Amino acid sequence: MAVSVHKWLLNKFRDINHSRMDKHIDIIAKNSGKSKAYIKFDIIRNFLIRGTGYTDYFRCDFINLSAKEKKTFVTAKTFYKILEYLNDEEYIVLLRDKLVFDELFKKYLKRDFINLRTGSKEDFKKFLDGRETVFAKDPTGEGGHGISKITVAEVKDSNKLYDELKANGQLLVEEAIVQSDDLNEINPCVVNSWRVVTLYKDGKAHIINNALRINQDESNVIGCTNDLYLSLDADGRIDSNVIDDYGNVYDKHPMTGKKFSEVKIAGVREALDMVVEAAEKIPQVRYIGWDIAFSKNGPVMVEGNEYPGYGLLQFYKLKGKRTGHLKEIADVLGDEMNNIKL
Structure with missing residues (x-):
C-alpha cells in the first residue's frame, strides 16, 4: 500500500472533524454518565494504544467495552496491516481501475459502458443514442468523486462532451442503473x-x-x-x-x-x-x-x-454486538491470523 501505517495514523489525527467529534462526545457522555473531559482523554488514549479514531470509539461503544472485547475490533492501525497481508x-x-474492473466483471454489471481510452468520438455518439441518462466516471476516483450525471437530451455536441470528459479524466461512461x-x-x-x-x-x-x-x-x-x-x-x-x-x-x-x-x-x-x-x-x-x-x-x-471502509460493519447499534470485525476475519483465517503482526 502506498503510505506507511504511521503516516496513515498521522493523517487521521490531522483530519479530525472537531464539530463532529464533539457531537459524538456529547452522545457518549449522555448515554454513559462519564464526563466529556474523561471521554476526550479516553479517545486519545485508545488512539495512541490501538489506533482507534473517534468514530471507531463511538461506533464500537469503546466506553463500555473491556480490554479483551476491544481487541476483537478492527481499527485504522490494525486494518491497514491486515489488508497489507491479505491483498496482493x-x-x-x-479493482482500483474501474475500466479494468468493468471488463473483468462485465457478467455481473448487467449494463453497458464505453471506455474512452480506446473508444472514438463516433463510438461515444453511438453509445449515447437511445439512452436517457449515463454516468461519466474517473476510473480511479474514490468516494463518489469524479462522477458526473449526464442527461443525454441536454447534450448539444457529443464531440465537445467527449473532449471534455477525456480532459477531466472521466474515461469510463456507464449506462444508468434503474x-x-x-x-x-x-x-x-x-x-x-x-x-x-x-x-x-x-x-x-x-x-x-x-x-x-x-x-x-x-x-x-x-x-x-x-x-x-x-x-x-x-x-x-x-x-x-x-x-x-x-x-x-x-x-x-x-x-x-x-x-x-x-x-x-x-x-x-x-x-x-x-x-x-x-x-x-x-x-x-x-x-x-x-x-x-x-x-x-x-x-x-x-x-x-x-481497501473498503469497515466502520459500519462494527457499529454496535446495528445488532448490539460486543465483538467486532477483527473477530469475523479471525474466525475465517484461523491459525493464519498468527502470520499478521498487528
Whole structure:
C-alpha cells in the first residue's frame, strides 16, 4: 500500500472533524454518565494504544467495552496491516481501475459502458443514442468523486462532451442503473448501495458481513449526508436496527414513511452468490468490499474495493454486538491470523 501505517495514523489525527467529534462526545457522555473531559482523554488514549479514531470509539461503544472485547475490533492501525497481508498489491489494479474492473466483471454489471481510452468520438455518439441518462466516471476516483450525471437530451455536441470528459479524466461512461421498486419504496432519489464483504481462504470466498446505506433525503448522491444503515439476511429482510451516523434508531424512512419492518428486497440471495463467484476470480485479493445495487434487472455490481471502509460493519447499534470485525476475519483465517503482526 502506498503510505506507511504511521503516516496513515498521522493523517487521521490531522483530519479530525472537531464539530463532529464533539457531537459524538456529547452522545457518549449522555448515554454513559462519564464526563466529556474523561471521554476526550479516553479517545486519545485508545488512539495512541490501538489506533482507534473517534468514530471507531463511538461506533464500537469503546466506553463500555473491556480490554479483551476491544481487541476483537478492527481499527485504522490494525486494518491497514491486515489488508497489507491479505491483498496482493500487483493485483489490486483489477479493482482500483474501474475500466479494468468493468471488463473483468462485465457478467455481473448487467449494463453497458464505453471506455474512452480506446473508444472514438463516433463510438461515444453511438453509445449515447437511445439512452436517457449515463454516468461519466474517473476510473480511479474514490468516494463518489469524479462522477458526473449526464442527461443525454441536454447534450448539444457529443464531440465537445467527449473532449471534455477525456480532459477531466472521466474515461469510463456507464449506462444508468434503474433501481428496483423494492428500494424505490424506501428512497427513489438515488441508487442506494449494499456493501458485502468477502474473505478468501483455502479456495473459497466467505461472506463475513454486509451493510446497506440509504439516503435520508432527496440528495442524488449516496454517502454525502447523514445516511441510514442496516444489514440484510439472505431472504432480503432487515436483520438489524436501522440507524444513522449518531446511532439514532428508525422504524420508518423519514422522507417516504416506508416501515422498515415491511421491507423485503428481492435478489439478495442471488447477489450473495454473485460476490462469492466474483471473489473467487481474483484469489490474490483476498479481502474485498463489493458494492451492489438492486436494479429492475436484479442485483448488479457497482464496484469492488480492495481497501473498503469497515466502520459500519462494527457499529454496535446495528445488532448490539460486543465483538467486532477483527473477530469475523479471525474466525475465517484461523491459525493464519498468527502470520499478521498487528
